[in-house]
Amino acid sequence: MKYRSVFDIIGPVMVGPSSSHTAGAARIGRVARHLFGTLPDKVTIYLYGSFAKTYKGHGTDIALVGGLLDFDTFDDRIVKALTLAEEMGMEVTFHEEAVEMEHPNTARLVLEKGDEKLEVVGVSIGGGKIEITELNGYTLRLSGNQPAIFVVHRDQYGAIAKVADVLAKHEINISYMEVSRRAKGRTALMVIETDQTVSQSICEEIKHLPGMLNVVTLD
Structure with a gap:
Protein backbone atom coordinates (compact mmCIF):
# COMPACT_ATOMS: atom_id res chain seq x y z
CA MET A 1 0.00 0.00 0.00
CA LYS A 2 1.41 3.39 -0.99
CA TYR A 3 0.90 6.57 0.98
CA ARG A 4 1.21 10.14 -0.27
CA SER A 5 1.61 11.69 3.16
CA VAL A 6 1.48 10.85 6.84
CA PHE A 7 -2.14 12.07 6.90
CA ASP A 8 -3.12 9.10 4.74
CA ILE A 9 -2.08 6.94 7.67
CA ILE A 10 -2.74 8.88 10.81
CA GLY A 11 -4.65 12.01 9.86
CA PRO A 12 -4.27 15.52 11.21
CA VAL A 13 -5.46 14.47 14.69
CA MET A 14 -4.03 10.94 14.82
CA VAL A 15 -6.83 9.44 12.71
CA GLY A 16 -5.95 7.15 9.82
CA PRO A 17 -7.26 3.87 8.48
CA SER A 18 -7.28 2.92 12.16
CA SER A 19 -5.96 5.14 14.93
CA SER A 20 -5.37 2.00 16.97
CA HIS A 21 -3.13 0.54 14.28
CA THR A 22 -1.24 3.71 13.35
CA ALA A 23 -1.19 6.49 15.95
CA GLY A 24 -1.25 3.99 18.82
CA ALA A 25 1.49 1.92 17.22
CA ALA A 26 3.68 4.99 16.75
CA ARG A 27 3.27 5.88 20.41
CA ILE A 28 4.22 2.35 21.50
CA GLY A 29 7.40 2.56 19.41
CA ARG A 30 8.27 6.01 20.74
CA VAL A 31 7.80 5.04 24.40
CA ALA A 32 10.04 2.00 23.82
CA ARG A 33 12.69 4.26 22.25
CA HIS A 34 12.58 6.71 25.17
CA LEU A 35 12.89 3.88 27.68
CA PHE A 36 15.88 2.49 25.78
CA GLY A 37 17.45 5.93 25.65
CA THR A 38 19.19 5.67 22.29
CA LEU A 39 18.81 4.36 18.75
CA PRO A 40 18.97 0.54 18.88
CA ASP A 41 21.08 -1.44 16.43
CA LYS A 42 18.49 -4.19 16.20
CA VAL A 43 14.76 -4.39 16.88
CA THR A 44 12.63 -7.53 16.78
CA ILE A 45 8.89 -6.84 16.71
CA TYR A 46 6.33 -9.54 17.52
CA LEU A 47 2.77 -8.70 16.42
CA TYR A 48 -0.36 -10.30 17.87
CA GLY A 49 -4.04 -10.40 17.00
CA SER A 50 -5.25 -7.78 14.53
CA PHE A 51 -1.80 -6.17 14.54
CA ALA A 52 -0.43 -9.38 13.03
CA LYS A 53 -3.22 -9.68 10.47
CA THR A 54 -3.34 -6.13 9.12
CA TYR A 55 -0.07 -4.42 10.06
CA LYS A 56 1.05 -3.75 6.48
CA GLY A 57 -2.28 -2.53 5.16
CA HIS A 58 -2.88 -0.22 8.12
CA GLY A 59 0.67 1.12 8.31
CA THR A 60 1.36 -0.41 11.74
CA ASP A 61 4.85 -1.44 10.61
CA ILE A 62 5.96 2.04 9.57
CA ALA A 63 4.22 3.59 12.59
CA LEU A 64 6.07 1.34 15.06
CA VAL A 65 9.40 1.97 13.35
CA GLY A 66 8.69 5.69 13.11
CA GLY A 67 8.12 5.75 16.86
CA LEU A 68 11.37 3.86 17.40
CA LEU A 69 13.10 6.59 15.39
CA ASP A 70 11.56 9.08 17.86
CA PHE A 71 9.07 10.51 15.34
CA ASP A 72 5.84 11.86 16.81
CA THR A 73 2.51 10.73 15.35
CA PHE A 74 2.23 13.82 13.12
CA ASP A 75 5.81 13.66 11.78
CA ASP A 76 5.69 13.28 7.99
CA ARG A 77 8.90 11.23 8.05
CA ILE A 78 6.88 8.27 9.36
CA VAL A 79 5.94 7.26 5.82
CA LYS A 80 9.63 6.66 5.10
CA ALA A 81 10.40 5.08 8.48
CA LEU A 82 11.47 1.67 7.16
CA THR A 83 13.90 3.21 4.67
CA LEU A 84 15.21 5.72 7.21
CA ALA A 85 15.75 2.97 9.80
CA GLU A 86 17.84 1.02 7.32
CA GLU A 87 19.86 4.14 6.46
CA MET A 88 20.49 4.78 10.16
CA GLY A 89 21.73 1.23 10.66
CA MET A 90 18.75 -0.07 12.63
CA GLU A 91 17.85 -3.62 11.64
CA VAL A 92 14.13 -4.35 12.06
CA THR A 93 12.44 -7.75 11.88
CA PHE A 94 8.70 -8.42 12.13
CA HIS A 95 7.13 -11.68 13.32
CA GLU A 96 3.42 -12.49 13.05
CA GLU A 97 2.39 -14.45 16.13
CA ALA A 98 -0.63 -16.76 16.42
CA VAL A 99 -0.78 -16.64 20.23
CA GLU A 100 -3.94 -14.96 21.53
CA MET A 101 -3.24 -12.03 23.83
CA GLU A 102 -5.58 -10.26 26.24
CA HIS A 103 -5.90 -7.39 23.74
CA PRO A 104 -5.85 -7.88 19.94
CA ASN A 105 -3.67 -4.83 19.22
CA THR A 106 -0.54 -5.99 20.99
CA ALA A 107 3.12 -5.69 20.05
CA ARG A 108 6.25 -6.97 21.79
CA LEU A 109 9.38 -4.98 20.93
CA VAL A 110 12.88 -6.22 21.71
CA LEU A 111 15.48 -3.48 21.36
CA GLU A 112 19.20 -4.31 21.32
CA LYS A 113 22.46 -2.38 21.14
CA GLY A 114 25.66 -4.13 22.13
CA ASP A 115 25.06 -5.71 25.54
CA GLU A 116 22.02 -3.51 26.19
CA LYS A 117 18.61 -5.10 25.72
CA LEU A 118 15.08 -3.91 26.45
CA GLU A 119 11.83 -5.80 26.01
CA VAL A 120 8.55 -3.87 25.99
CA VAL A 121 4.98 -5.04 25.46
CA GLY A 122 2.55 -2.35 24.33
CA VAL A 123 -1.16 -2.36 23.64
CA SER A 124 -3.06 0.12 21.47
CA ILE A 125 -6.39 0.50 23.24
CA GLY A 126 -8.11 2.82 20.74
CA GLY A 127 -8.18 6.44 19.71
CA GLY A 128 -4.39 6.64 19.69
CA LYS A 129 -4.18 5.72 23.38
CA ILE A 130 -1.80 3.03 24.56
CA GLU A 131 -0.77 1.02 27.59
CA ILE A 132 2.65 -0.46 28.29
CA THR A 133 1.89 -3.76 30.01
CA GLU A 134 5.31 -5.33 30.40
CA LEU A 135 8.89 -4.14 30.74
CA ASN A 136 11.76 -6.64 30.83
CA GLY A 137 9.47 -9.30 32.27
CA TYR A 138 7.86 -7.04 34.88
CA THR A 139 4.10 -6.60 34.66
CA LEU A 140 2.88 -3.01 34.74
CA ARG A 141 0.24 -0.67 33.38
CA LEU A 142 1.61 2.58 32.02
CA SER A 143 -0.38 5.04 29.90
CA GLY A 144 2.56 7.03 28.59
CA ASN A 145 0.47 10.20 28.93
CA GLN A 146 2.36 11.64 31.91
CA PRO A 147 5.98 11.88 33.06
Whole structure:
Protein backbone atom coordinates (compact mmCIF):
# COMPACT_ATOMS: atom_id res chain seq x y z
CA MET A 1 0.00 0.00 0.00
CA LYS A 2 1.41 3.39 -0.99
CA TYR A 3 0.90 6.57 0.98
CA ARG A 4 1.21 10.14 -0.27
CA SER A 5 1.61 11.69 3.16
CA VAL A 6 1.48 10.85 6.84
CA PHE A 7 -2.14 12.07 6.90
CA ASP A 8 -3.12 9.10 4.74
CA ILE A 9 -2.08 6.94 7.67
CA ILE A 10 -2.74 8.88 10.81
CA GLY A 11 -4.65 12.01 9.86
CA PRO A 12 -4.27 15.52 11.21
CA VAL A 13 -5.46 14.47 14.69
CA MET A 14 -4.03 10.94 14.82
CA VAL A 15 -6.83 9.44 12.71
CA GLY A 16 -5.95 7.15 9.82
CA PRO A 17 -7.26 3.87 8.48
CA SER A 18 -7.28 2.92 12.16
CA SER A 19 -5.96 5.14 14.93
CA SER A 20 -5.37 2.00 16.97
CA HIS A 21 -3.13 0.54 14.28
CA THR A 22 -1.24 3.71 13.35
CA ALA A 23 -1.19 6.49 15.95
CA GLY A 24 -1.25 3.99 18.82
CA ALA A 25 1.49 1.92 17.22
CA ALA A 26 3.68 4.99 16.75
CA ARG A 27 3.27 5.88 20.41
CA ILE A 28 4.22 2.35 21.50
CA GLY A 29 7.40 2.56 19.41
CA ARG A 30 8.27 6.01 20.74
CA VAL A 31 7.80 5.04 24.40
CA ALA A 32 10.04 2.00 23.82
CA ARG A 33 12.69 4.26 22.25
CA HIS A 34 12.58 6.71 25.17
CA LEU A 35 12.89 3.88 27.68
CA PHE A 36 15.88 2.49 25.78
CA GLY A 37 17.45 5.93 25.65
CA THR A 38 19.19 5.67 22.29
CA LEU A 39 18.81 4.36 18.75
CA PRO A 40 18.97 0.54 18.88
CA ASP A 41 21.08 -1.44 16.43
CA LYS A 42 18.49 -4.19 16.20
CA VAL A 43 14.76 -4.39 16.88
CA THR A 44 12.63 -7.53 16.78
CA ILE A 45 8.89 -6.84 16.71
CA TYR A 46 6.33 -9.54 17.52
CA LEU A 47 2.77 -8.70 16.42
CA TYR A 48 -0.36 -10.30 17.87
CA GLY A 49 -4.04 -10.40 17.00
CA SER A 50 -5.25 -7.78 14.53
CA PHE A 51 -1.80 -6.17 14.54
CA ALA A 52 -0.43 -9.38 13.03
CA LYS A 53 -3.22 -9.68 10.47
CA THR A 54 -3.34 -6.13 9.12
CA TYR A 55 -0.07 -4.42 10.06
CA LYS A 56 1.05 -3.75 6.48
CA GLY A 57 -2.28 -2.53 5.16
CA HIS A 58 -2.88 -0.22 8.12
CA GLY A 59 0.67 1.12 8.31
CA THR A 60 1.36 -0.41 11.74
CA ASP A 61 4.85 -1.44 10.61
CA ILE A 62 5.96 2.04 9.57
CA ALA A 63 4.22 3.59 12.59
CA LEU A 64 6.07 1.34 15.06
CA VAL A 65 9.40 1.97 13.35
CA GLY A 66 8.69 5.69 13.11
CA GLY A 67 8.12 5.75 16.86
CA LEU A 68 11.37 3.86 17.40
CA LEU A 69 13.10 6.59 15.39
CA ASP A 70 11.56 9.08 17.86
CA PHE A 71 9.07 10.51 15.34
CA ASP A 72 5.84 11.86 16.81
CA THR A 73 2.51 10.73 15.35
CA PHE A 74 2.23 13.82 13.12
CA ASP A 75 5.81 13.66 11.78
CA ASP A 76 5.69 13.28 7.99
CA ARG A 77 8.90 11.23 8.05
CA ILE A 78 6.88 8.27 9.36
CA VAL A 79 5.94 7.26 5.82
CA LYS A 80 9.63 6.66 5.10
CA ALA A 81 10.40 5.08 8.48
CA LEU A 82 11.47 1.67 7.16
CA THR A 83 13.90 3.21 4.67
CA LEU A 84 15.21 5.72 7.21
CA ALA A 85 15.75 2.97 9.80
CA GLU A 86 17.84 1.02 7.32
CA GLU A 87 19.86 4.14 6.46
CA MET A 88 20.49 4.78 10.16
CA GLY A 89 21.73 1.23 10.66
CA MET A 90 18.75 -0.07 12.63
CA GLU A 91 17.85 -3.62 11.64
CA VAL A 92 14.13 -4.35 12.06
CA THR A 93 12.44 -7.75 11.88
CA PHE A 94 8.70 -8.42 12.13
CA HIS A 95 7.13 -11.68 13.32
CA GLU A 96 3.42 -12.49 13.05
CA GLU A 97 2.39 -14.45 16.13
CA ALA A 98 -0.63 -16.76 16.42
CA VAL A 99 -0.78 -16.64 20.23
CA GLU A 100 -3.94 -14.96 21.53
CA MET A 101 -3.24 -12.03 23.83
CA GLU A 102 -5.58 -10.26 26.24
CA HIS A 103 -5.90 -7.39 23.74
CA PRO A 104 -5.85 -7.88 19.94
CA ASN A 105 -3.67 -4.83 19.22
CA THR A 106 -0.54 -5.99 20.99
CA ALA A 107 3.12 -5.69 20.05
CA ARG A 108 6.25 -6.97 21.79
CA LEU A 109 9.38 -4.98 20.93
CA VAL A 110 12.88 -6.22 21.71
CA LEU A 111 15.48 -3.48 21.36
CA GLU A 112 19.20 -4.31 21.32
CA LYS A 113 22.46 -2.38 21.14
CA GLY A 114 25.66 -4.13 22.13
CA ASP A 115 25.06 -5.71 25.54
CA GLU A 116 22.02 -3.51 26.19
CA LYS A 117 18.61 -5.10 25.72
CA LEU A 118 15.08 -3.91 26.45
CA GLU A 119 11.83 -5.80 26.01
CA VAL A 120 8.55 -3.87 25.99
CA VAL A 121 4.98 -5.04 25.46
CA GLY A 122 2.55 -2.35 24.33
CA VAL A 123 -1.16 -2.36 23.64
CA SER A 124 -3.06 0.12 21.47
CA ILE A 125 -6.39 0.50 23.24
CA GLY A 126 -8.11 2.82 20.74
CA GLY A 127 -8.18 6.44 19.71
CA GLY A 128 -4.39 6.64 19.69
CA LYS A 129 -4.18 5.72 23.38
CA ILE A 130 -1.80 3.03 24.56
CA GLU A 131 -0.77 1.02 27.59
CA ILE A 132 2.65 -0.46 28.29
CA THR A 133 1.89 -3.76 30.01
CA GLU A 134 5.31 -5.33 30.40
CA LEU A 135 8.89 -4.14 30.74
CA ASN A 136 11.76 -6.64 30.83
CA GLY A 137 9.47 -9.30 32.27
CA TYR A 138 7.86 -7.04 34.88
CA THR A 139 4.10 -6.60 34.66
CA LEU A 140 2.88 -3.01 34.74
CA ARG A 141 0.24 -0.67 33.38
CA LEU A 142 1.61 2.58 32.02
CA SER A 143 -0.38 5.04 29.90
CA GLY A 144 2.56 7.03 28.59
CA ASN A 145 0.47 10.20 28.93
CA GLN A 146 2.36 11.64 31.91
CA PRO A 147 5.98 11.88 33.06
CA ALA A 148 7.04 8.67 34.75
CA ILE A 149 9.94 7.27 36.71
CA PHE A 150 11.01 3.61 36.72
CA VAL A 151 12.97 2.34 39.72
CA VAL A 152 14.49 -1.14 39.79
CA HIS A 153 15.21 -1.96 43.43
CA ARG A 154 15.76 -4.79 45.86
CA ASP A 155 12.47 -6.19 47.10
CA GLN A 156 12.74 -5.09 50.71
CA TYR A 157 10.74 -3.11 53.24
CA GLY A 158 10.93 0.67 53.14
CA ALA A 159 11.98 0.97 49.48
CA ILE A 160 8.73 2.54 48.31
CA ALA A 161 8.58 4.96 51.25
CA LYS A 162 12.15 6.16 50.63
CA VAL A 163 11.44 6.99 46.98
CA ALA A 164 8.14 8.68 47.88
CA ASP A 165 9.93 10.77 50.53
CA VAL A 166 12.42 12.08 47.94
CA LEU A 167 9.65 13.00 45.53
CA ALA A 168 7.66 14.70 48.29
CA LYS A 169 10.72 16.70 49.37
CA HIS A 170 10.99 18.10 45.84
CA GLU A 171 7.21 18.70 45.64
CA ILE A 172 6.69 16.09 42.94
CA ASN A 173 3.10 14.83 43.08
CA ILE A 174 2.46 11.13 42.41
CA SER A 175 -0.58 10.49 40.22
CA TYR A 176 -0.16 6.72 39.91
CA MET A 177 2.16 4.10 41.37
CA GLU A 178 2.56 0.38 40.78
CA VAL A 179 5.14 -2.14 42.00
CA SER A 180 5.84 -5.43 40.26
CA ARG A 181 8.21 -8.21 41.26
CA ARG A 182 9.22 -11.50 39.69
CA ALA A 183 9.85 -13.32 42.98
CA LYS A 184 9.61 -12.40 46.65
CA GLY A 185 12.81 -10.97 48.10
CA ARG A 186 14.60 -10.58 44.75
CA THR A 187 14.21 -7.44 42.62
CA ALA A 188 11.16 -5.32 41.91
CA LEU A 189 10.13 -2.57 39.51
CA MET A 190 8.51 0.58 40.84
CA VAL A 191 6.59 2.57 38.21
CA ILE A 192 5.50 6.05 39.26
CA GLU A 193 3.58 8.49 37.07
CA THR A 194 3.93 12.09 38.24
CA ASP A 195 2.35 15.48 37.59
CA GLN A 196 5.78 17.06 37.10
CA THR A 197 8.90 15.98 35.23
CA VAL A 198 11.45 14.30 37.49
CA SER A 199 14.85 15.93 36.92
CA GLN A 200 18.10 14.05 36.49
CA SER A 201 19.37 15.38 39.81
CA ILE A 202 16.35 13.90 41.60
CA CYS A 203 16.95 10.58 39.80
CA GLU A 204 20.54 10.61 41.04
CA GLU A 205 19.33 11.23 44.58
CA ILE A 206 16.99 8.24 44.33
CA LYS A 207 19.77 6.10 42.81
CA HIS A 208 21.89 6.65 45.91
CA LEU A 209 19.19 5.42 48.27
CA PRO A 210 19.86 1.99 49.85
CA GLY A 211 18.60 -0.89 47.73
CA MET A 212 18.16 1.07 44.50
CA LEU A 213 19.62 -0.61 41.39
CA ASN A 214 18.56 1.59 38.45
CA VAL A 215 16.42 4.66 37.80
CA VAL A 216 15.03 5.73 34.41
CA THR A 217 12.64 8.57 33.56
CA LEU A 218 10.07 8.93 30.80
CA ASP A 219 9.06 12.53 30.00
